[in-house]
Amino acid sequence: MTKSIKLNEFDGCSTRLRFMIEAAREPQRYTTTAILLHWLSALAVLGLLMLGWYMADLPLSPQRLKLFNWHKWAGVSVLGLTLMRLLWRWTHRPPALPAELVGQTQAWQLRLARATHVTMYGLLLLVPLIGWAYSSASGFSVVLFGVLPLPDLLPKDQALAQWVKPWHAVGAYSLCALIALHLAAALKHQFVGKDGLMRRMWPADPARRVAQEPLS
Numbered sequence: 001m002t003k004s005i006k007l008n009e010f011d012g013c014s015t016r017l018r019f020m021i022e023a024a025r026e027p028q029r030y031t032t033t034a035i036l037l038h039w040l041s042a043l044a045v046l047g048l049l050m051l052g053w054y055m056a057d058l059p060l061s062p063q064r065l066k067l068f069n070w071h072k073w074a075g076v077s078v079l080g081l082t083l084m085r086l087l088w089r090w091t092h093r094p095p096a097l098p099a100e101l102v103g104q105t106q107a108w109q110l111r112l113a114r115a116t117h118v119t120m121y122g123l124l125l126l127v128p129l130i131g132w133a134y135s136s137a138s139g140f141s142v143v144l145f146g147v148l149p150l151p152d153l154l155p156k157d158q159a160l161a162q163w164v165k166p167w168h169a170v171g172a173y174s175l176c177a178l179i180a181l182h183l184a185a186a187l188k189h190q191f192v193g194k195d196g197l198m199r200r201m202w203p204a205d206p207a208r209r210v211a212q213e214p215l216s
């Protein structure tokens, strides 16, 4: 009588080989969607910071009103992009840090990187929400792209608006400082550590292209 045995996929593999198979299955890069959302929001936030800084001191004019509207539309879009990013991240596991890199990095550096990422996500939600709340309290409801009226987050109240306003600026400039820290860390990995970490978030992976080219 033949006995049928269901083999485990790892049966017969040494522990080392098993580790290598599992490591090869780990995603090495962020998904195309995660990369697209990351660079879209990076561009939008940099534009928003520059526009916000420029427009805040403009004298009352049609130009100022137009720029304020563009700023609000782009800001609400960043809020939407951030919600999409968080949903995507929650449903698609990001690539783990390479084991050698974890081994070479101090625990406080890993904690700082994690705290920076979490705080950036928090500010990417809070800064647009506070801007939207400020706009509502000032009596200017947001009409997204001039066609979609959004609900007011606060009742019209000038005193409340003046209280909320500086928090939008504090949040925005704190986000700017964290982006600078995040960029400095990415550049350090790229040019000092030369560990290829940045490739995981780069739109095209040069290493993969070389590997796919025919050898002839």
Ligand code: HEM
Residues within 6 Å of the ligand: 045, 048, 049, 050, 051, 052, 053, 055, 056, 057, 068, 071, 072, 073, 074, 075, 076, 078, 124, 127, 128, 129, 130, 131, 132, 133, 134, 135, 142, 165, 168, 169, 172, 173, 175
């Ligand atoms: C990630 C998103 C956003 C960023 C990074 C950002 C950034 C900024 C910055 C840097 C300023 C100038 C602050 C100052 O120097 O006083 C500003 C001002 C402003 N923002 Fe935003 N903003 C964002 C989203 C929004 C949203 C969604 C709204 C409203 C719907 C909004 C409404 C405003 C308004 C009305 C001002 C002018 C404040 C004033 O001078 O009266 N912002 N923003």
